[in-house]
Amino acid sequence: RKEVEQDPGPFNVPEGATVAFNCTYSNSASQSFFWYRQDCRKEPKLLMSVYSSGNEDGRFTAQLNRASQYISLLIRDSKLSDSATYLCVVNVPSSASKIIFGSGTRLSIRP
Amino acid sequence: EAQVTQNPRYLITVTGKKLTVTCSQNMNHEYMSWYRQDPGLGLRQIYYSMNVEVTDKGDVPEGYKVSRKEKRNFPLILESPSPNQTSLYFCASSLRWTSGRTKGETQYFGPGTRLLVL
Numbered sequence: 001r002k003e004v005e006q007d008p009g010p011f012n013v014p015e016g017a018t019v020a021f022n023c024t025y026s027n028s029a030s031q032s033f034f035w036y037r038q039d040c041r042k043e044p045k046l047l048m049s050v051y052s053s054g055n056e057d058g059r060f061t062a063q064l065n066r067a068s069q070y071i072s073l074l075i076r077d078s079k080l081s082d083s084a085t086y087l088c089v090v091n092v093p094s095s096a097s098k099i100i101f102g103s104g105t106r107l108s109i110r111p
Numbered sequence: 112e113a114q115v116t117q118n119p120r121y122l123i124t125v126t127g128k129k130l131t132v133t134c135s136q137n138m139n140h141e142y143m144s145w146y147r148q149d150p151g152l153g154l155r156q157i158y159y160s161m162n163v164e165v166t167d168k169g170d171v172p173e174g175y176k177v178s179r180k181e182k183r184n185f186p187l188i189l190e191s192p193s194p195n196q197t198s199l200y201f202c203a204s205s206l207r208w209t210s211g212r213t214k215g216e217t218q219y220f221g222p223g224t225r226l227l228v229l
Contacts, residue, residue, distance in 0.1 A: 008151075032215030043201055043220035044154070087154070091215050099144075099205075099216055103153035 003027060004090050006102035014110055017078050021105045023088030024070045033064055033071050036087040038104065044087055047073075075107075083109045113138045115204050117221035124192055125229050132187045132224050134202030142205035142216065143185040144169070145177065147198040148223075154201065160185055192228045200224045 006023045013019050025033075033050035048055065050062040050071050061074040075082055088102035115136045124130055136143065144159040146169075156169030160179040174196055176188040189196060202221040207214070 031213050034215075034217070041223075043223050044218075045220070046217060049215070049217075089218075099156070099218065101146075101154040103151065 003100045004102040006105045010106040012108045018076050021073045025090045030090045030092050032091040034089040035073050038085045078109050080109050115221035121225045123227045127191050134185045136204035140204040144203045145187045146201045194228045197228045
């Protein structure tokens with residue numbers, strides 16, 4: 001079983017739709033969680049951190065469920081520019097700090 | 112401007128010809144890492160460094176070397192490249208933080224280096 005699992009997609013949705021991704025992690029010692037966005041042939045960039053209380057940034061909402069060990073990302077009123085791959089990232093703190101990336105979920109927004 | 116730079120951005124080479132990919136960050140971060148990204152496998156860590164002269168293996172270190180002689184630079188060395196090292200490589204610089212009892216690490220990536228080994 002992978003340490004961080006995501007549905008690879010692709011998700012193909014019309015502009016204006018609401019889309020949600022889930023990501024599950026296996027290590028219960030994981031402490032911090034992030035969503036990164038990666039455009040085609042570009043580097044990953046931090047989209048948002050995920051807090052236990054959930055957090056919202058404009059059209060994006062991230063949630064963490066520690067009991068079930070999953071995090072989610074909700075995108076409302078999707079735009080064409082939201083088309084990208086979304087990477088779930090989990091951080092397991094230790095002396096060496098382990099950062100684990102999911103394989104990513106590809107999202108394509110159509111006009 | 113805070114950034115991570117990598118060079119070269121694109122490289123085609125032949126099996127066995129030693130190469131170095133440079134990485135530099137201007138954010139004074141202690142932690143730096145190298146990743147490779149392959150279709151279906153996501154980002155896999157090759158090596159990381161916690162500070163100058165402190166490096167350790169990641170998940171896929173075979174065939175790679177690194178060095179950290181200065182805080183800002185973290186070059187990746189392929190002594191004898193092979194075709195299975197054809198990949199997209201990212202260098203990352205990390206900011207570690209603590210918030211209450213939560214610890215985390217936020218990574219900033221370089222633009223990537225596309226390597227083709229023939």
